[in-house]
Amino acid sequence: VGEDLLLAMAESVIEGDKEAASRLAQQAIAEKMSALTVITQGFVKGIQEVGERFAAGDCYLPELVMAAEALKRALAILEPELEARGQELPSFGKAIAGTVQGDMHDIGKSIVCTMFVAHGFEVVDLGVDVSPERFVEAVRQHQPDLVLLSALLTTTMPIQGETIEALVEADLRDQVKVMVGGAPTTPEWSDRIHADGHGADAIAAVALAKLLLDAPA
């Protein structure tokens, strides 16, 4: 695969250009390039760059979120190709993430998902208003290493605890590390509901996840 094309793929993500990202992904398939190579050496380089810029304060949320959208478009096209070849993306671990039941706040959770992807995690985003039962079901289905629970409302915070209890009752608690986040949450809250840790922001959450999973920092 040509260096220029890989750079263009990274650039499409950096620019948050969904159309360009789709076009380049389709071109890769049409020209029978290695899906694994174009993802890891092309598109993912773009999200890594944006993640680094965001962490350094050189770019902002709209750029970060649009980059994630562009990456998602490219991955949607390329992932069936990976599966067909029985290939997997290298990953520090798999996380499922969601905003807990009764809470519609999407932004913080989406930032966290994007930063996890940018740092080499596989992420399954369950969306918002996710019930404890759906988390349990998703843990069964996806076998993640990490469960990320978001809550922005003081009234929905307790659902983080209820979700952890549901994991305990389903006998799944020992298989996963659970991290909590969201504006009203604190490390003390995390301890109180027996989570494994609290991320004050997306960058801190990534660092903590790496620590919990013994991944290289």
Added chain:
Amino acid sequence: MSDLTSIVHEHSAELLGEVGVCIPETGILERLRRAGLPVDAETQMVRFPPEALDELLGRAPRTLDLYARDGQSTVPFNQGPRFMGSGTPVAVFDLETGERRPSTRQDVIDMVRLQDALPEVDLVRPTMSATDLPGDSSLVEIADCFRNTGKHVVHRVLKLETVERAVALAAAVVGGEETLRLRPILTVVYCPISPSYMTVDTVQCVFGFAGHGVPVTVLSMAMGGASAPATLLGALVVINTEIIGYIAAIQALYPGAPVLYGTVSSMLDMRTGLLPLGAPERGMVNAGGALMAQHYDLRSMCAGISSDAKELDAQAGFEKALTVMPVLQAGADIIYGIASTDSGNTTSFTQAVLDAEMIGGLRRMLQGIEIHDLAEEMAMIKRLTPRGNFLAEQHTRQHFKENWMPQLFSRDHYAAWQEKGRSLAQVVRAHTRRLLADHKPPPLPAAAEAAVRQILAEDGRIP
């Protein structure tokens, strides 16, 4: 017309006519359809054609008096903007240690008493949650408000089943449900999820309270750049649209139900994804809301006097004043924010006391230079020119109290200040302690207390 309020209204009317607001509650949606509004059962959107919108908004009462607990005196809106406590995080800065910790029922009680003691606060909110109670602590918090302040109370409950209990509680305090309807002593606040969505629980509570004649505030918390456009004008269109849309829906089912126009919006911080409450845009956009409320002749509740600071510092002082000025100048009826710090995530006793201190100075500034007859002063000036002394004049004695005098801020000579050896934070803390130790709120009459106990026992949150 090209002024701000007309532009915002025109665009809101277009949105409400074409898109509408979401009512994800089948029963209420059906009732709105039967009331003659176009609804879409699948998307659960209700729309408001322009003539219907005007007619429905016209049903909202033009004057709305909010009563003190005794059902006698009213919140004096004719004396300029009124202030209320903010709400409702789950953390507090401990008055003694300064430590940030989970807020408890005792904190709620103390904060209600403190608000009762501060003359600058007209409407009392618990300002934080009793996190030591299991589950939804709202009803206990409302009861503790009525027990510890004689002022008007503002809060909310989370589920429909608690609505009836909250109404029964307020009715027991003021002397029956009919009296409560005529003389509301409780106002509730409910936030849409911008743009123009409400959860089922919120919809049920809003319409539940409206049916009982309890004043309902539709309180927009749009986040510019996330749940609304990133421009102030575009955000104001989203804010206004959801507020008047839900108010119109309330009026369609409960004509004449008392409603307030509320906004606690701000612009998202694009570095953290958090909502800053000390941003200049916060005061600006909520001042826009105050102007819109006046456009519709509705009472407004607008956030200001808020801050992202974590302690009583320069940032707190700057942001509190910065965010309150625009809403004060816009003539908001109720300004929401007393005791709020840390972007609304932590309540502070000392900040509440400092807020009250600031309000005095800010109110004074708003008065501007009053034009009055100068005849008496001209005679005095002529008599005392040159080099005369105005200090011993009767005129001075009569008028000097019009100028603001701080209670807590230091105007001492440097040496005197040094001698006292206390920082502002220490002075404020001592004053707060004194208020809490000395202030005795008017007790709830015994019969009302017994009824409150009974209702709380049924609710089952406390022994």
